[in-house]
Amino acid sequence: MKTISIGCGAGFSGDRTDVALPVVKTLITRGGPAAIIFENLAERTLATHQLSKQANPELGYEPLLELEIRPILADCLKHNITIVGNFGAANPEAAAKLILNIAKDLKLEPPRIAVIKGDDLSGEHGLKVIQKHLEPHFDGDRFVCANAYQGALEIAQAIQAGAQIVVAGRVSDPSLTVGPAMAHYQWNADNWDAIAGATMAGHLLECGAQVSGGYFSDPGKKEVPDMHDVGFPIAEIFEDGSCVVTKADHSGGLVSIQTVKEQLLYELHDPAAYITPDVVADITAASVKALGQNEVSLSGVKGHPRTSTLKANVFFDGGWFGEGEISYAGRNAESRARLAMEIMEKRMGAVIPLRFDLIGVSSILGDDKNNMLNSTPKGESQDLRLRVAGQHQDPIEIDRLLRELTALWTGGPAGGGGVRVNKRRRLSTQSCLVERKLAPASFYFYTSK
Amino acid sequence: MMITLYDIAHARTGDKGNRANISLIAYAPEDYEILVKEATEERVAQHFSDRKPTKVTRYLLPNLGAMNFILDDVLDGGVNDSLNLDMHGKSLSFHLLNMPIQSIK
Numbered sequence: 001m002k003t004i005s006i007g008c009g010a011g012f013s014g015d016r017t018d019v020a021l022p023v024v025k026t027l028i029t030r031g032g033p034a035a036i037i038f039e040n041l042a043e044r045t046l047a048t049h050q051l052s053k054q055a056n057p058e059l060g061y062e063p064l065l066e067l068e069i070r071p072i073l074a075d076c077l078k079h080n081i082t083i084v085g086n087f088g089a090a091n092p093e094a095a096a097k098l099i100l101n102i103a104k105d106l107k108l109e110p111p112r113i114a115v116i117k118g119d120d121l122s123g124e125h126g127l128k129v130i131q132k133h134l135e136p137h138f139d140g141d142r143f144v145c146a147n148a149y150q151g152a153l154e155i156a157q158a159i160q161a162g163a164q165i166v167v168a169g170r171v172s173d174p175s176l177t178v179g180p181a182m183a184h185y186q187w188n189a190d191n192w193d194a195i196a197g198a199t200m201a202g203h204l205l206e207c208g209a210q211v212s213g214g215y216f217s218d219p220g221k222k223e224v225p226d227m228h229d230v231g232f233p234i235a236e237i238f239e240d241g242s243c244v245v246t247k248a249d250h251s252g253g254l255v256s257i258q259t260v261k262e263q264l265l266y267e268l269h270d271p272a273a274y275i276t277p278d279v280v281a282d283i284t285a286a287s288v289k290a291l292g293q294n295e296v297s298l299s300g301v302k303g304h305p306r307t308s309t310l311k312a313n314v315f316f317d318g319g320w321f322g323e324g325e326i327s328y329a330g331r332n333a334e335s336r337a338r339l340a341m342e343i344m345e346k347r348m349g350a351v352i353p354l355r356f357d358l359i360g361v362s363s364i365l366g367d368d369k370n371n372m373l374n375s376t377p378k379g380e381s382q383d384l385r386l387r388v389a390g391q392h393q394d395p396i397e398i399d400r401l402l403r404e405l406t407a408l409w410t411g412g413p414a415g416g417g418g419v420r421v422n423k424r425r426r427l428s429t430q431s432c433l434v435e436r437k438l439a440p441a442s443f444y445f446y447t448s449k
Numbered sequence: 450m451m452i453t454l455y456d457i458a459h460a461r462t463g464d465k466g467n468r469a470n471i472s473l474i475a476y477a478p479e480d481y482e483i484l485v486k487e488a489t490e491e492r493v494a495q496h497f498s499d500r501k502p503t504k505v506t507r508y509l510l511p512n513l514g515a516m517n518f519i520l521d522d523v524l525d526g527g528v529n530d531s532l533n534l535d536m537h538g539k540s541l542s543f544h545l546l547n548m549p550i551q552s553i554k
Contacts, residue, residue: 044528215461222459258459258474265472265517267463271508287512300512318529355532364540365499368525368532372499389532428529431466 002032004184006177006201007234007248010038010068010085011208013045017067019208019232022248024072026234028079029249035180036076038068038085039173039206046170047315047427049090050122050145060091061098070102077103077111082159084176088167090145092116096167096446110448111165114158118441119170121146121312121434129439130314133432142317144427148310148434150441151277153189155179158443160186167446170313172276177202181237189278196281196303197241199274204245204263204298208232211245211263212294213253226252242299244291255294264288264298273304277311280304309433318426322398323389324405325359327418334361334378336413337386343412344388347404351397352390359385385418391426398423455546458484462542467527469538471545474515481514487550493518496548497541518545 007027009020020036027034040062053060062068065087076083088095096113103111121130122145130146131138150168152175158166160183168176181187181198189195204211212233217224224230231251235243247255264283268274274281282302289297328337341356348354356370357363360381366372388405392398402421409419454460454473457480463470473488475481494505500523508517524538525531 218459221455258476261474261513261515262459262461262472264513265463265470265474265510265515266461267465268470268472268517269465269468269519271510271517283513284510285512321532323532357534359534364533364535365544367500367523387534391530391532426529429466429527 001185001239003236003238004033004035004181005030005234005236006034006180006205007036008039008205008208008232009036009072010040011206011210012042013040013062014064015208017064020068021071022251023232023234024075024081026249027081028075033184035082035084036072037176037205038083038087039176039208040085040087041089041170043313043429044427046089046147047144050315053090058094061089061095062087065095065098066102069099070106073102074106074108077108077164082163082180083165084155084168084179086168086171086176088115088169090120090169092167092169093446097448099165099167100446100448112162113165113167113446114161114163114443115446116150116154116158116166116168116171116441116443118439119147119150121148121439126439129434130312130432133434134314134430137430139316144315144317146312146314148312148439149277150310151175152178152182153278154441154443156182159183163445172278173206174199174202174276175278177205177235178278185239190305192279192303192305193301194239194241194303195279197243197299197301198237199276199279199281200264200283200286200298200301201235201237201243204260205233205235207263207266209253210266211259212247212255213259216254216259216262222258224252224254228252241301242297244295244297246295255296257288257290257296260288260296260298275307277306279306308436310436310439312432312434312439314430314432315427316430318428319391319393320395320398320423321389321391321426322401322421322423323387324402324419324421325385325387326405326408326412326416327385328413328416329383330415331382333382333384334358334380336415337384338378339413340386340408340416343408344404348390348401352392352401355389357387359387363387395423450552451549452552453546454488454548454550458546460542460545462539464524464528464537467522467524469520469523469541471518471520471542472515473518473545474513478514481511483550483553484516485509488516488548492548493545496545497523
C-alpha cells in the first residue's frame with residue numbers, strides 16, 4: 001500500500017501565507033496520496049473569533065483563510081491533495097462558503113467541502129452541559145463561549161465519504177493529521193499504536209516551521225541555513241503510525257534530530273500520557289533517527305485507549321488590560337526611569353496592581369509582583385525603556401492608567417520620550433472534561449444556498 | 450569544572466495554563482547522564498526561585514537523551530492573566546540553560 005504524505009501549511013493564526021505553495025509543489029513532485037493541514041487555532045484565538053462572529057454572523061473564521069487557500073486550491077484539487085484545517089474557527093460554515101466562492105472565482109469545479117460540527121458548546125444545549133460541569137464557578141453574565149476539542153474520527157469519515165476539503169473549528173491540533181492518515185489506512189478507531197504514532201507526527205507538524213528550523217536557531221551554537229525562507233514540514237506517515245519528517249523542496253530551514261526532539265516535547269506534560277481526543281500517546285520508548293539530510297524518522301510511539309471525556313475550554317469576559325511604555329536616555333537614565341515608576345505607583349498603584357519592567361535591565365524573568373526588579377541594584381544603562389502594565393474589570397480605570405502614563409511626557413522626569421499606550425479586552429478561561437456522549441461530533445457536506 | 454547547561458544541552462519552552470514545560474535535550478548522548486545528575490528537580494526549582502514554582506516535576510526520556518520539566522504556577526496565572534511581556538514564558542528555556550552545573554569531563 002502506498003504511504004501518505006501530509007504537509008503543513010500554517011502553524012498558527014497569522015502564520016506566513018507564502019509557505020503552503022512550496023509544500024504543495026513538493027507533495028506533487030513526490031507523488032502518491034497526500035494532504036495538507038492548516039493549524040490556525042491557539043487556545044485564545046477561538047474565543048476572539050467567537051467575538052467577531054457575535055459582531056458579524058458572516059465572520060468568525062480564520063481572517064487569513066483566503067490568503068491561505070487561494071494560492072493552493074487549484075493544485076490541491078487537481079492532484080487529490082486533501083486540505084484539512086481548523087480555519088473554520090468559530091464559524092466553519094462561513095469558511096466553507098468562502099472556499100466555495102474562491103473555487104468559483106478561480107473557475108474550478110466546485111469542491112466537495114465537509115464541515116465538522118459538534119465542538120461549539122456555546123448554544124443552549126452546550127451551555128447547560130458546561131454550566132453543570134463548572135458550577136458553582138459558572139458566571140453566566142461574563143460567559144463568552146465554550147468549545148470541546150473534537151478528534152480525528154469525523155475528519156477521517158468525511159474524507160472517506162469523498163471530502164476534498166475538511167473545514168473544522170475546534171479539533172485537537174494533531175487530529176488534523178490523524179484524520180487523513182486514518183482515512184487512508186482505514187485504521188479502526190482502536191488501532192491505538194498507529195493512531196498514537198500519527199498523533200505525534202501531527203504534533204510535530206502542527207506548529208509549522210517549529211520542526212523545520214524555526215524557533216531553533218541560536219547563532220554560533222545551533223545554525224539553521226536560510227532562516228528567511230524556512231520550508232514548512234512534511235511527514236510521510238506509514239501504516240504502523242511511524243513517520244519520516246522532511247520539508248518543502250528548495251527551501252531554507254533544517255530538519256534534524258535536534259529540531260524534531262525539541263518539537264516532540266513542545267507543550268508536553270507527562271511523556272507517557274499525551275492525551276488527545278483520539279488516543280493517549282506514550283513516547284517514552286520512541287526513537288528519533290536521522291535518515292539523511294533534512295530527513296528524520298520518529299518510531300516506537302505507543303498508544304493507549306482514548307479517555308471517555310473531551311476537554312472543553314470555556315471563556316469568560318476577563319475585563320481589560322492596559323500597558324504603556326516610555327524611554328529614557330543618557331546620564332542618570334535609570335534613576336529617571338525608576339522615578340517614573342514611583343510616580344505611577346503613587347498615582348495608580350492603589351487602584352490597579354501594576355507590573356513594571358525596565359526593558360534592557362529586567363523585563364521578562366521577574367514575576368508580576370516586581371520583586372526581581374525591586375531587588376536589582378540600580379545600574380548605569382543609558383538607553384532604557386520603562387513599561388507599565390495592569391488589568392482591571394472596569395475599562396474606565398484602564399483609560400485612566402493610560403492617561404497617567406501619557407502624562408509622564410510633561411509631568412514626569414526629565415527627557416522621557418516615545419510614549420506608546422494600548423489596551424485590549426481580556427478573556428479568562430476555565431477548562432473541564434465533558435463526557436463524549438454529551439458533545440457528539442459529526443460532519444456534513446456544505447452546499448451553497 | 451563548572452559549565453552551564455547551555456554548553457551541553459538545548460531546550461524549548463511550552464505553556465499550558467499557569468504551567469510551563471521546558472524540555473532539556475543533550476547534544477551528545479554521553480552527556481545525558483550529566484543532565485540526570487545535575488539538573489535535578491530541586492536545583493531547577495532553586496534556579497527559578499524568582500518565579501516561585503509550587504512544584505517542579507522532571508520526566509526522564511533516556512531514549513531521546515532528553516528530559517521534560519514541568520514548572521507549576523510560574524506564569525502569573527497564564528497567558529490570560531499574566532502582565533508579563535512574555536506571557537507564555539517562552540524565553541524561560543534560555544534561563545534554564547544559564548544554570549551552572551558541574552561537568553565531570
